[in-house]
Amino acid sequence: MAKGYNRPAGGKSGGGMMAQIQKMQQQMADAQAELAEETVTATVGGGVISVTMTGDQICQAITIAPEILEDADVEMLQDLVTSGVNAALEQSRKLASEKMAPFTNMLGGLGLGM
Secondary structure, three states: OOOOOOOOOOOOOOHHHHHHHHOOOOOOHHHHHHHHEEEEEEEEHHHHHEEEOOOOOOOOEEEEEOOHHHHHHHHHHHHHHHHHHHHHHHHHHHHHHHHHHHHHHHHHHOOOOO
């Protein structure tokens, strides 16, 4: 039998691939940590409701302008808060998608999907 027969190319049995995977895992963890620190703010109702959310979809604050309470229309206020939260969630998801795109593209290219 010839020397080197059935040995993996490169001399190492997957060591380089494992290092690359570990590096990618660390980069993904770093990106997720950055998302937890970044915030988005959505405003609705002409600016009377404002919702601030982190990139990992944690609601940080909801601000309600005092003048909206003068009318005391509870249903309208509930609708505005719901709209504000949904708008902030959408912005947060978009931010997360953009930040994580390099990893999802890389994993998709490996046939692993996400």
